[in-house]
Amino acid sequence: MSKSLIQAVENASSSEALVKAVWALSNSQSEEAIPTLIKVLGFNNPGAAVAAVEGLVKLGDVAVPTLIAQLDGYDYGARAWAIRALSRIANPEALEILLDAAANDFSLSVRRAAAKGLGELRWEKLSPEAREEAQQKALETLMTVAKDEEWIVRYAAIVGLEALAKTVFATEIQAYLQQRKQAEPDLTARSRIRLAVGANGDSN
Amino acid sequence: MTVYDAETAIAHLNQKEDLSLRYYAAWWLGKCRVRDQAAISALLNALEDEADRSPDGGYPLRRNAARALGKLGDRQAVSRLIENLSCSDYYVREACAQALEELGDSQAIPYLRELLAGGVEAAQQVPGKPHLVQPYEAIIEALGTLGASQAQAEIEPFLAHSVEKVQLATARALYQLTGEDEYGQRLMSGLQAEKLPLRRSALMDLGATDYFPAADAIAQTPAENSLKLIALKGILENYLPNEKQELSKEAVHLLELMDSLL
Numbered sequence: 467m468s469k470s471l472i473q474a475v476e477n478a479s480s481s482e483a484l485v486k487a488v489w490a491l492s493n494s495q496s497e498e499a500i501p502t503l504i505k506v507l508g509f510n511n512p513g514a515a516v517a518a519v520e521g522l523v524k525l526g527d528v529a530v531p532t533l534i535a536q537l538d539g540y541d542y543g544a545r546a547w548a549i550r551a552l553s554r555i556a557n558p559e560a561l562e563i564l565l566d567a568a569a570n571d572f573s574l575s576v577r578r579a580a581a582k583g584l585g586e587l588r589w590e591k592l593s594p595e596a597r598e599e600a601q602q603k604a605l606e607t608l609m610t611v612a613k614d615e616e617w618i619v620r621y622a623a624i625v626g627l628e629a630l631a632k633t634v635f636a637t638e639i640q641a642y643l644q645q646r647k648q649a650e651p652d653l654t655a656r657s658r659i660r661l662a663v664g665a666n667g668d669s670n
Numbered sequence: 671m672t673v674y675d676a677e678t679a680i681a682h683l684n685q686k687e688d689l690s691l692r693y694y695a696a697w698w699l700g701k702c703r704v705r706d707q708a709a710i711s712a713l714l715n716a717l718e719d720e721a722d723r724s725p726d727g728g729y730p731l732r733r734n735a736a737r738a739l740g741k742l743g744d745r746q747a748v749s750r751l752i753e754n755l756s757c758s759d760y761y762v763r764e765a766c767a768q769a770l771e772e773l774g775d776s777q778a779i780p781y782l783r784e785l786l787a788g789g790v791e792a793a794q795q796v797p798g799k800p801h802l803v804q805p806y807e808a809i810i811e812a813l814g815t816l817g818a819s820q821a822q823a824e825i826e827p828f829l830a831h832s833v834e835k836v837q838l839a840t841a842r843a844l845y846q847l848t849g850e851d852e853y854g855q856r857l858m859s860g861l862q863a864e865k866l867p868l869r870r871s872a873l874m875d876l877g878a879t880d881y882f883p884a885a886d887a888i889a890q891t892p893a894e895n896s897l898k899l900i901a902l903k904g905i906l907e908n909y910l911p912n913e914k915q916e917l918s919k920e921a922v923h924l925l926e927l928m929d930s931l932l
Binding site (some may be wrong): 487512513516542550574575579581582617618621622625653654656657658660661 | 795893895896906907909917921922925
């Protein structure tokens with residue numbers, strides 16, 4: 467069944483037909499669809515990429531090894547969508563990739579997707595020792611990324627820190643965000659800090 | 671290897687031998703927001719350049735100088751940019767209108783209005799060129815941002831111009847000038863356009879307003895997340911009444927939408 471759905475994606479003759487075909491393949495929830503869905507991330511078609519990411523996220527953990535193996539080092543558009551999928555699947559196997567992407571990728575859409583994902587990994591899948599080390603790394607990286615040169619990457623790091631604080635390091639993160647609130651030059655990012663620290667009143 | 675820095679860029683812009691070095695330097699000074707007096711003076715001189723000409727008679731260096739001056743935010747540039755609104759090169763006029771919008775000086779209003787002379791009837795395509803006789807999109811957007819309510823009656827007919835981007839620019843300006851919902855709705859309907867470039871335009875136009883009702887439609891329109899984030903940021907920042915106050919329900923909703931697009 468999924469053979470014909472894959473064929474439909476390969477043969478789509480217009481942008482609209484492609485988006486439709488990718489949604490159909492995504493909804494099939496077939497493991498065979500994974501490589502094709504990943505390929506679609508590089509088609510430079512936002513509608514089709516959204517559909518492919520949704521399919522990959524619904525497949526979940528089984529898609530992680532292929533997503534990691536196929537991560538495109540040359541096409542940053544495709545890489546941003548793949549990182550977004552890994553972030554949403556939230557399997558901690560992606561930790562190293564997300565740490566590197568958040569701190570070092572030249573593309574801001576990759577850095578921001580990774581920063582958000584770092585806060586939301588399913589830590590419980592790790593052994594207690596591995597978990598502690600992983601969370602510590604995520605915290606350190608997010609604190610660095612919260613000073614990125616691009617406002618949207620800092621914004622994503624705030625979102626990541628807020629999510630991480632729900633599991634661990636709540637006090638440190640609260641204190642760190644209070645401090646960033648003073649230093650943050652961008653109005654939108656500063657508003658996001660206010661939302662995160664719950665200082666939605668006048669406390670400084 | 672020497673490092674390319676502000677000093678180098680200013681020196682490159684001030685020399686006359688190598689035109690490509692000048693062209694690059696003007697762009698670089700704007701990109702890096704070099705606000706020294708020496709940079710401003712060099713760019714103002716470049717706005718009078720006669721040496722760098724494109725095959726069709728355009729002034730590439732002037733275009734880059736105007737764009738840079740818009741980014742540098744120094745009002746010394748206003749009168750020279752106004753003079754260049756009558757430059758023979760369409761792209762210089764466009765860059766000047768955009769720069770004057772960025773500088774936010776209402777002195778420019780009467781000169782921008784002059785470029786609308788003849789109204790929609792005169793706003794035709796130049797034969798053999800990919801543009802209209804004037805950069806209407808940039809002119810109308812600038813008038814909206816500069817709060818030129820006196821120009822409202824001249825702007826309004828452009829809602830029916832045949833070029834859709836001009837229609838969107840007009841809706842944007844009229845929304846900025848009047849705050850009326852019908853113009854916000856018109857911009858929002860641009861998000862449904864079939865062509866991606868038009869949806870991108872609508873996103874940028876909405877980001878210049880505080881039209882909160884478009885927020886969910888922005889998040890859902892098929893376009894790059896980066897552009898949607900910029901549009902939502904624009905609405906949020908135009909919308910936030912006062913940073914000392916509590917974040918409103920609307921502001922929180924905008925932030926949540928932005929979170930979902932990271």
